[in-house]
Amino acid sequence: xVQLVESGGGLVQPGGSLRLFCAASGFIFGEHYMDWIRxxxxxxxxxxxxxRNKPSGYSTEYAASVKNRFTISRDDSKNSIYxxxxxxxxxxxxxxxxxxxxxxxxxxxxxxxxxxxxxxSS
Amino acid sequence: xxxxxxxPSAMSASVGDRVTITCRASQGISNYLTWFQQKPGxxxxxxxxxxxxLQSGVPSRFSGSGSGTEFxxxxxxxxxxxFATYYxxxxxxxxxxFGQGTKVEIK
Numbered sequence: 001x002v003q004l005v006e007s008g009g010g011l012v013q014p015g016g017s018l019r020l021f022c023a024a025s026g027f028i029f030g031e032h033y034m035d036w037i038r039x040x041x042x043x044x045x046x047x048x049x050x051x052r053n054k055p056s057g058y059s060t061e062y063a064a065s066v067k068n069r070f071t072i073s074r075d076d077s078k079n080s081i082y083x084x085x086x087x088x089x090x091x092x093x094x095x096x097x098x099x100x101x102x103x104x105x106x107x108x109x110x111x112x113x114x115x116x117x118x119x120x121s122s
Numbered sequence: 123x124x125x126x127x128x129x130p131s132a133m134s135a136s137v138g139d140r141v142t143i144t145c146r147a148s149q150g151i152s153n154y155l156t157w158f159q160q161k162p163g164x165x166x167x168x169x170x171x172x173x174x175x176l177q178s179g180v181p182s183r184f185s186g187s188g189s190g191t192e193f194x195x196x197x198x199x200x201x202x203x204x205f206a207t208y209y210x211x212x213x214x215x216x217x218x219x220f221g222q223g224t225k226v227e228i229k
Contacts, residue, residue, distance in 0.1 A: 044220055044221075044223045045158075047219070061216050105154055105214070106154065106171060108156060108171070108213045108218065109156065110168040110171075110177070111165075112166055112167075114165055
């Protein structure tokens, strides 16, 4: 069974940092791109960023709202991806999901993990 | 960025009703359109991709159509477990963008 499990969320002050984790199982991790998507409380979905796989150079893409503050990395030996979040703002408060995507353009965001909650507040 | 506009934002419907949700893209996205269902307290679940391809395990009462800028999600006969929020997603170009969601509530 394909499974994604996020962790690392918590309460952090504005300007602080936090690192989120996503552990994957049940599929060949190295064949897939991985994404982070977030959802502010009571709001809609916002894509955060993507990390491609080794054949694609582990390249990354980011939403403008997080570029230069957030960094996505992966460790294929641990079937995991990470989201390093720096210079956090109150508007970054959200439930953060990781999701699997294929390497093509047709097959995105399936499945999703259960999410980990990040609260940025003083 | 490509803007995705869903309509309606919310609706009330009864079990057995035919429900149609529309998603419009601010520019052409071919068929790079995916539909998700989200129930309260749960992660989104993919229903259809490539505008009209049903995800494995999803009931056949769900269907999708469209190409270019206009897309629809249809539930042919609404079931109690279908009351949820539905989102469309365009992934024709970066950044991928979601519609604002359509909440389907019980009438």
